[in-house]
Structure formats: structure tokens, C-alpha cells
Amino acid sequence: MRLVPIESVKPNTVLGKTLYDVDGRVLLRAGVVLREVTIAKIKEINILSIYIVDKYSDEEIDDIIKPEIRQKAIITIKEAFSNIGRLNTTDQERNKESDYTWQEQSYFYNIGKMAVNIIEDILKHKDVLLALVDIRSMDNYMYSHSVNVAVISLTIGITFQMPKKKLEALCIGALIHDIGKSFLPKRLSDIEAELTADEKEMIKQHPRLGYKYLSSTYNINSLSKMIVLQHHERPDGKGYPDRLNKDNIVDLSYIVSIADAYDNLSTDLPEKRAMFPSDVLEYLMSNAGSMFDYNIVNIFCRIVIPYPKGTxxxxxxxxxxxxxxxxxxxxxxxxxxxxxxxxxxxxxxxxxxxxxxxxxxxxxxxxx
The missing domain is CATH 2.30.30 (SH3 type barrels.)
Incomplete structure (x- = not known):
């Protein structure tokens, strides 16, 4: 089984991994023979790559988490981000826990439960090596990206033998690291939009917007909140939103920063194809110590699998x-x-x- 761009898929190819729509419903099950019309429909729904089975690669590739857990996590994040953005405006003042509606508190509760499920599923693996098995629709990009960042972050945290409570804070922070984007104009979250310089500067405010929103909820660990605020800070002090020096950045934020960059660089987008796997790792290693924490990059590059079996x-x-x-x-x-x-x-x-x-x-x- 191997991952191929949808434009390289030929008629009569066998689908290797089940495809889901933006609401987590099954579109096509693994094992289906893809006809020309089916391939065209997959393109229409903005799925850029799929797994196939052919004479060269018929072995199963297991995701580090079960596909049903991945899909449930994507839907959980989507519900939270979509509804939180609708229920709030960026200039609201939150001074007490009671300001949060019961709906919002339920979203945080569900995210916490989801984090525990993801951690327990990953810990079942004997060896925690990272080979992402993720077929994503561009319509769900931000939400599937959040789940990938959580999975990548956890593999790093587990390698560092972090206690379970710290892993929970790491996972929750990674799942909601981009929650501040819910308060930005919708156009700014469109991965195909050409943004102006001013709009790019607006996006840089999403860590602060997310932290401000979360600051008074008791359902989110303080470490998770710091991840939301700091995941774009850098050891060299050139990050945002606060240009913090390395001594003021929590270690979990460094982990999520690397996970965020890796998933973005290794993902196909409509106008930007994924970087070559060795180039992604070279980018991380060449920027270790400036953009990324050196020790965490060093560990990450030992556990990632840029060329999964079957490639x-x-x-x-x-x-x-x-x-x-x-x-x-x-x-x-x-x-x-x-x-x-x-x-x-x-x-x-x-x-x-x-x-x-x-x-x-x-x-x-x-x-x-």
C-alpha cells in the first residue's frame, strides 16, 4: 500500500484506505476498485492524495491511531472551532468562568476525553515510530492538521518519557493550538486564498486571541493554554506574538512548534505540494537552535519515518x-x-x- 497524488491514480486501481467526507461519514471503503468517474469525484471533494494497493505494495500500513479515533477527533475539533467562533466575537471580555456557555464547556470536556483516547491508543504500540497515515480533505484541513499535530507531538512526548498528565496537557494544547483562528475572518483560514501583508500580520495574532479566549476556563490545563500562546515562539527570540527568549518558552510549546512545521511542510496543498521528505528533515535540522529547539529536533528526527513501507x-x-x-x-x-x-x-x-x-x-x- 502506498500514498499517491490523486492525479497519478489510474482507473481500476484498488483503494487502500477508507475515505471519509468532511463530516466523518464513509465515502468509499478500502478495497473498492476505482473507476474513472470515481476518481473524478474524489478530485471534486478536494482530496489530493489517497492510498492504493498494487502489485508493488499490497501490505497494510497501520496508522499510529485507529482511523475511527482519528475521524472522531477531527469532528470534535471541527465542532468546537466552528461553534466557538460563531458564539464569540474578538472583542468580548471574559473575566470569569461563568462567561462560558454550557456548550463551550462541553466542547472542552469532549476535547479532554478525546486526548485521553488518543494517548491510550498510541501507548498500545510497542515502538512509537511516526509514519502518518492521513488522507485529508482540504475542506477539513485545519481540523485534520490539528489532530496530526497532536499525534506527532505525543510521539515526541512519549519518547521523552513524559508522565501521562503532562502528555494530556501536550495533546490538548496541540489539538487546540490554532483555536485563535476561529476569531479571525473566515477568509484568513482559506488555504487557497492569496493574503495581503496586512492579512498575514492579522493571522499572527491567532495565538494571543486563542490564549485570551481560554484564559479563564477551568477545563483547560495552564500548560495547554501556554502551548496555544507560544507555539510560534522561537529560541532565537524572533517568533510571535511576543518575541520571547528561549528561557521563557515552555518545553511543550517547542514540541508543538516542530509538529506544526513538520505536518505543514509534508502535506500536499492545492497550490503547494509537500516538500521532499529528506528536505523536510533537513529544514528542521538546519533551523534547530534558531527556529526550533535543538534537542527536540534531534529526538524527532530519530523517530519519524519519512519513507513508509511500500513507498x-x-x-x-x-x-x-x-x-x-x-x-x-x-x-x-x-x-x-x-x-x-x-x-x-x-x-x-x-x-x-x-x-x-x-x-x-x-x-x-x-x-x-
């Missing part, structure tokens, strides 16, 4: 190969199986890139 890649020898396995600690040097080569005797050979140091992956291949 087809081209290597510097000109051959094409199938990713068979990723070795923990060496995310960019997986074990490969040659599937196309000018030397017929090479087809079927396995290459361990940790040992074959002169060979590198040059691109991910979708059309085979």
Missing part, C-alpha cells in the same frame, strides 16, 4: 526500489528492494542504505 523511490543509481523497512534512528536510510533496473540481475535485490553510503534516495515515484 516507491528512485535512487542515485537510476534504479527504482520499494521501501521494505526503516531502521530506527536512520529515517533517511531505509532498506530497499530493487524493482526496476537496467541490470535484470539486480531486480529483487535488497539494499541497506545504512551500509551502501554512496547511494541516496533522489525522489519518490508515483507513476509506475
Amino acid at each position: 516507491i523511490v528512485e535512487i542515485s543509481t537510476g534504479e527504482r526500489a520499494l521501501v521494505r523497512e526503516t531502521i530506527p534512528g536512520f529515517p533517511l536510510r531505509p532498506i530497499l528492494k530493487i524493482i526496476e533496473s537496467q541490470r535484470v540481475t539486480r531486480i529483487g535485490d535488497e539494499i541497506n542504505l545504512i551500509k551502501e553510503i554512496s547511494i541516496v534516495i533522489t525522489k519518490v515515484v508515483h507513476d509506475v
Whole structure:
């Protein structure tokens, strides 16, 4: 099974992962044979990539959380963000807990329960390695992004062996890190909109707007609130909204900052395709110490799997190969199986890139 852009999907391809609509309802179940008209409809609903099964990759790829938990989390965040934005205006003053409606308190309660469910599901895995299995509709982008950021953040937190209560604060903060965007004009949340310089500056206020809104609710841990406020702050003091120095930024905010950047950079968007996996990790590593916390980036790059099993890649020898396995600690040097080569005797050979140091992956291949 492998993830491919929708424009590379050919008729009679088998769908590898179930597709859901923006309200979490099943659109197409895994195993369906995709016809030309079906592929066109998938494009219409703004799903840019899907998982397929073919002769090269028929193995199941397990998400780090169950798909039903992921979908429920997306809907929980969507309900909260959509309704909170409708119930409030940016200039409201909140001075006491009773200012929150029972609906808003119920949203926070549901988010807290969701965080516990996500943590418990991830902790069931023996090895917490991160290979995201996420087919998202652009219509639900902000909400599925929030869930991905929570999952990525938790894998980092678990690697640091954080206690469960701190993991809960981390997960909740990650789930609601962009809640301040609910108070901005809707146009500013449109990922396809071309924004003016003034509008880009307005977006930079979303951490403060979110923190102000959450400041007096008792249902959200203070650490989670700090994540909302600080997830765009930087160790070099050039972040926003407060340009804090590194000693005033909580460690959980640093984690969410990295998770946020990784998910944004590795996601296909209508006008911006995902960065090449090695380029994403290189970006994080080259900015460690300035944009991102050095120690957290170092840990993250050991647990992420940029080339999941089943990915087809081209290597510097000109051959094409199938990713068979990723070795923990060496995310960019997986074990490969040659599937196309000018030397017929090479087809079927396995290459361990940790040992074959002169060979590198040059691109991910979708059309085979």
C-alpha cells in the first residue's frame, strides 16, 4: 500500500484506505476498485492524495491511531472551532468562568476525553515510530492538521518519557493550538486564498486571541493554554506574538512548534505540494537552535519515518526500489528492494542504505 497524488491514480486501481467526507461519514471503503468517474469525484471533494494497493505494495500500513479515533477527533475539533467562533466575537471580555456557555464547556470536556483516547491508543504500540497515515480533505484541513499535530507531538512526548498528565496537557494544547483562528475572518483560514501583508500580520495574532479566549476556563490545563500562546515562539527570540527568549518558552510549546512545521511542510496543498521528505528533515535540522529547539529536533528526527513501507523511490543509481523497512534512528536510510533496473540481475535485490553510503534516495515515484 502506498500514498499517491490523486492525479497519478489510474482507473481500476484498488483503494487502500477508507475515505471519509468532511463530516466523518464513509465515502468509499478500502478495497473498492476505482473507476474513472470515481476518481473524478474524489478530485471534486478536494482530496489530493489517497492510498492504493498494487502489485508493488499490497501490505497494510497501520496508522499510529485507529482511523475511527482519528475521524472522531477531527469532528470534535471541527465542532468546537466552528461553534466557538460563531458564539464569540474578538472583542468580548471574559473575566470569569461563568462567561462560558454550557456548550463551550462541553466542547472542552469532549476535547479532554478525546486526548485521553488518543494517548491510550498510541501507548498500545510497542515502538512509537511516526509514519502518518492521513488522507485529508482540504475542506477539513485545519481540523485534520490539528489532530496530526497532536499525534506527532505525543510521539515526541512519549519518547521523552513524559508522565501521562503532562502528555494530556501536550495533546490538548496541540489539538487546540490554532483555536485563535476561529476569531479571525473566515477568509484568513482559506488555504487557497492569496493574503495581503496586512492579512498575514492579522493571522499572527491567532495565538494571543486563542490564549485570551481560554484564559479563564477551568477545563483547560495552564500548560495547554501556554502551548496555544507560544507555539510560534522561537529560541532565537524572533517568533510571535511576543518575541520571547528561549528561557521563557515552555518545553511543550517547542514540541508543538516542530509538529506544526513538520505536518505543514509534508502535506500536499492545492497550490503547494509537500516538500521532499529528506528536505523536510533537513529544514528542521538546519533551523534547530534558531527556529526550533535543538534537542527536540534531534529526538524527532530519530523517530519519524519519512519513507513508509511500500513507498516507491528512485535512487542515485537510476534504479527504482520499494521501501521494505526503516531502521530506527536512520529515517533517511531505509532498506530497499530493487524493482526496476537496467541490470535484470539486480531486480529483487535488497539494499541497506545504512551500509551502501554512496547511494541516496533522489525522489519518490508515483507513476509506475
